Amino acid sequence: MSRYLRLLTLSIVIGLLPILAACSSNNKAESASSAKSPSASVSPSATESGKAEEPTDPRSQKFDPPVTITTAILDDGAARGNAFKPGESMEDNANIRWMKENMGINVKFDFIVTKPEDYDTKLRLLLSSGAKLPDAFAAGNDPLQSLLAAGKLMPLDDAIEKYAHPEYKKLLEKYSYALGEVKKDGKIYGLPAFFMGDEGTVMWIRKDWLDSLGIQPPKTLDDFENVIKQFTENDPDKNGKNDTTGLAVPLKEGPWTWMGQTDAIVAALTDQMINTYDVRLFWNKGADNKLSYGAIHPDAKLYLQKMKDWMSKGYMDKEAGIKDPSKSSELVASGKAGIMFGPFWMGDWPLGDATKNDPKADFQPYPLPVGPNGLVGRAEKPLTQGFTVFNKDFENIEAWFAYFNKIFAKKLEMEGDPYFDPRWKDGYHEGYDYVKLDGKVIKNNYEAAGVPAEQWPLKDGGTIDIRYMMTNILGNFTSIPNSNAAAVKKFLADPNAEPLTALEFDVKQLKQRQLDAAGVRVNQVVNEGKNYFTGPMTPTMKSKGELLKKLATESYLKIIYGEKPIEYFDEFVKQWLDNGGQKITDEVNEWYAKNQ
16 A cells, blocks of 8 residues: 555544534524533532533633543544554543543543444434434534434534634634535534645656756746656657656546646636536636536636647656556656646655656656646645534533643644643643653654653654544544644745744654645645535435546546547536536535525
């Protein structure tokens, strides 16, 4: 399994921990949920009613009497790597004990499963049997919508207003367009876990090939075409063979995917964003405030004509149509392609493999090319990795937010934040995600840093991925979108600067090419094509989505490979609309009218 896929599996496992929304058609349950929440106090003294007094310092909240919060989790132990010390588990670890001792919160897992399908099955069985749901948990897609429809989930607007960290409230407002899946009747039924949002496309080019041919990095789309022509025709590796191509691109999954995507080509030609492999992406907003599916917009022909031309001239991998991103990256690693688009992390894998195979191979990141009308951009990747939802009868929402706010404040690391717990200043738990040596905080490479072996978190000197331990009742471990931009700029300006926050520690660990690429992304101002449909799958998406995905992806390939003329696009659009696409468009716009 490739390094990226291992990381992807890790992120999916974490990402599936949370997911869903909450809904209740019962207004009485809504008011009762906030009334039932127990209080916390700075000290464990309780009021006559047994409830603690209102907190004066959110950093010191401890619930007395203690509260129990039930949850459920997907934990694939094989994929997550080092998450606990020997003898510890998801149910018994340093953080579980810390929460009990320091916050008066007991965590109980109603179920732990290792497969996503088993997790969904558990939720369906609980719903069908009428059994009690966990207090705070993750769900998604059909299980989420079923729970919403059945009125089993808690509306969260009042709790957010009363308990949530003020900066988290700002995020919910700023990115409200990404919460469509958990909105119903104007209320929010799920709390999102955000991605960092830093995986936007950059252009990776073999600089040694540019130097070999005496050409400059491309700034415009015309320049780009010239570079891939030169890389294809003029023997950039100087081996005397006609065995190189300009662009490595995976088209098996259409224009948009997780690596090797061509969204930058699309965005240089139109303000429409295109995807064929998922009927939920991309829905663009028009001047009439209506949403339309990008893959059937007339501007898509500009992209198809360009790709068709490049394919016919041999400037792109001839096998692109049968390759996924991992397979396409092998062409780059083998030294046979000179350009590939993708995220900043490609500087390690797969582009690092090209250098291993040929020490002269020097892939460097560059800004995206500008189109003939001045357009330049990329797609905005989805910002949410899931939602945490709550049983409509959950009585301890204040306690949940008390813990969440601590985690969020640690992520935020904002000076003067009253929610920031100074006990987590250096990390979460000493001896787990960090150690101290002579007053210095060390988070990895313990042996090289001179840390005695008995202080290592693990006997082999490895690191512990503490996200799993800290997640428990949260459903997911959220990031703050684009919050690493300042850290990227800091270490680009001074690679030897000392990291002062956890986020800076993370950025500091990037390989130089990854850091350079992150800087390219941060410093180039471009249009980012948003997907304006963030709601649940519509009925026709469920029944016709796979058919339309196949139709769109195959039609694009037929045009790109020259099997059909560009005029075939209009016939494809008619087929797409007649086979359920028009109905989906109506459903999407009905949703948008209610939820924009």
